[in-house]
Amino acid sequence: MQGFVFHNPTKIVFGNGSSSQLSAHVTALGRKALLVYGQNSIKRSGLYDKIVSQLQEAGIAFVEHGGVKSNPSLTHAREGIAKARAEKVDFVIAVGGGSVIDEAKSIAAGTVAKDDVWRFYLGETKIEKALPLVTVLTLPATGSEMNGNAVITNDETNDKLGLASPYFYPQVSILDPLLTVTVPQRYTAASAVDIVSHLTESYFTNDGGWTPLQEYYVEGMVKTVMAAASRILQNPEDIEARSTLMWSATLGWNGLNVAGVGAFSMPCHALEHPISALYDIAHGAGLAIVTPAWLTAKAEEKAPKIARFAREIFAVQEENDRQAALAGIASLKNWYREIGAPLSFAEAGIAEPDIEELTRLTVKGAAIRKTPGLPEDFVRGVFLACM
C-alpha cells in the first residue's frame, strides 16, 4: 500500500424524492444561479419545473444554460462562462448526468478565472478558485457528482481531455434514484460499463503492492453493478436496483478505489475518448468496444491480476493464470452482450472507423495526460482488434 491524500468534501443527499430538497441546500450560496442542463429530457420528465419552482419559492434568481451535449463541448462551456460573467451569478446548479456536471465544473472554474478555461485542460495553468456547484444527478455513471474530475471536448481540434482539481468537487450533490427509472436500457448499459471501467482500470494497472482492501472494494462493487444492471434490465422500475446502481457509480469513482494503490493509469478511458469525440456514441459504449481488446493485448503481462478478477467476478475455475485471464475476458464480453453494449465498432454502427485518426488522438491525449503504456503501434493494434 502507498501513501496518499484523500479529501472529498462533497455532501451527498441520497434518497427517493431528495430532489425536492434542492432549495434547502442552495439558499446559503447566494441569490443568483446559473442553471446548467442538457437537452429537453428534464423538461419532459417534469424535473425542470420541479427545480424552477423550488428556486422561485426560495427567491433565487437564475439564468438558464441548457443544451449541454452528451460529450460536452468547449464552445458551449465558453458560452456558459460568458453568461455567468455577464449575469454575475453567485453559484452554479447542474441538473443532469456526468456531461452536464462536467461542463458545469468547467463553467464554475472558468467564470472566475483570468485565463481561458481550455488552458487548464492543457495543463498550462492551474485552477485557483471556482464558484460553488450544486448538482442534481439524473444519470449515474461518471462519478462526477462526488469527485474533482471533469472531461471536455475541444470541438475545434477534437481533443477530448480530462482534468482533476480540488476546486471541482461539488458542494452538494442530490442523488434521487426516482429520477433514474426512466433511463433507457441503452444508457443504463453504457453507465454500468463506465462504472466497471472506473473500478477495474486502476485495479489492473496499479503498482500498490499488497492492497487487499482496495481489491475487495473493487470486486464487491463490480459484482454489485453487474447484479443491479441485470435486475434493471428485467424491470426498469426496480428502485432498489436503481438506487444501488446510482450509489455504486458515485463510490466507484470518488477516489476511494485508488487511495493507497500507488501509481495507476486509465488506458481504456484514454483509448475511448477519441472514439466518442469523433463519433456519436456513448462513452460507456466506447469502453465496451476497447476494453476486451486492451485486456487481450495485456493478457500475458497481467495474467495473475486478470486471473484474480476472472475468479472473483465470474467464478472462473481455470488454474492456469493465462487461461483464467482469457476465460475472464470472454466472460466480460458475455456480460457486455447480455446488457446490450456493443462489442465492436461495427456493432456500434461505426462501419469505417478512422483508425489512424483515433490512434493519433489517443497518443496525443496520452502525452498530455501522461498516460503510460500507449505507444502508437500498441494503440493501433488495439483499435484494429475492435473491428
Next chain:
Amino acid sequence: MQGFVFHNPTKIVFGNGSSSQLSAHVTALGRKALLVYGQNSIKRSGLYDKIVSQLQEAGIAFVEHGGVKSNPSLTHAREGIAKARAEKVDFVIAVGGGSVIDEAKSIAAGTVAKDDVWRFYLGETKIEKALPLVTVLTLPATGSEMNGNAVITNDETNDKLGLASPYFYPQVSILDPLLTVTVPQRYTAASAVDIVSHLTESYFTNDGGWTPLQEYYVEGMVKTVMAAASRILQNPEDIEARSTLMWSATLGWNGLNVAGVGAFSMPCHALEHPISALYDIAHGAGLAIVTPAWLTAKAEEKAPKIARFAREIFAVQEENDRQAALAGIASLKNWYREIGAPLSFAEAGIAEPDIEELTRLTVKGAAIRKTPGLPEDFVRGVFLACM
C-alpha cells in the same frame, strides 16, 4: 437500500513519514493550540519531540493537555476545556489513539459551548460549533480520526456514552503507519476486534433491504483486517500490513458501511461500554467477550445473515442457515483466540464480574442512546454467557 445524507469533510494525509507534515496542515488554523495526548508513550517514541519541534518551527504556541486515559474521563475533558478557555487557544491537536481523539473532540466542542459538555452526551442540548481539530493517529481502531463520533466516561456515575455531531469531524487527520509498528500485540488484537465490530454490528442489525454494495464492502474489509492482523502478529514490523490495518480502521467506521442500510444498532458496543467503564480492559477485548455471546443469542433470529457472514468470511460449507451461523460464531471465536483476544470475563482477568451492575448500566445506556433489542433479561443472559 434506504436514503441517507453523507458528508465527511475530513482530509486524510496517509503515508510513511506523513507525521512530519503536521505543520503544513495547522499554520492556517491559528497561532495557539491545545496539544492533547495520552500517557508517556509518545514521549518515549520520540513523536512528542517531533510534534513540538514542528510547532516551534512554524511559530505556533501550544498548551499541553496530556494524561488522557484509555477510556477518556469527563473530569479530564473538563480540565482540558478550562485550560483551552483560559489560554484562548485557536485550535486543538490530538496526538494518540481513539481515546485521545475522542477527548479532544469533547474539548473542541466544550470550549466554545455555553453549556457543560456532558449535557451534549445526555442529549439535553446540541453542539453548534467547535474549535478546529487536527489529529495525528498512533493507534488505529475507533475510526474517530475520520468520523463525527466520540465516547466519554462520566467518572462520577460510570456512565460511558457516545455522541455523533457534524462538528466532531477532524479538519485534517495524519495517518502515518510508521507510528504504529511499536503497537504491542495485545493492542493490535483489540484494535482488530473493534474494527470488525464496527463493520459487523450494523451488518447484522440493519433493515436496509437489498444492499449488496454495503455487504461486500463490510465482508471485504473484515477479510482484509483478519489478513492484516495475522501478518502483524507474525511480524510486527510488516509495514504493508500495518498500513492496511490503519486505513481499514478509518474506512471501517467513517460512515460508508452504514450509508444506505437504513436503521441499524450497535448492541455489542452497548454491552461492552459498561465493561470497560467498570474494569481496566481495552474496549476491543470487551467486544471479543460479548460478541460471540450476543451472536449466539441471536443465532436463530438472524440465521440467514450470520450464515452469509460465515460462508463469506470463513468459507463455511454448511447448507443449513442455523448450523452455518453456529459454525461461523465458532470460527469467529477461533479468530479471537488466534490473535490473543479474551473469550470470557475470566480470560480477561475479571474473576467476579458484577453482572447486575453491568446489566443496569447497559440498559441505562441503551435507553439514552436509543439502542433497541436490549431488554434487561436478555442483557443479563448475554453477560452470564460470558463467564
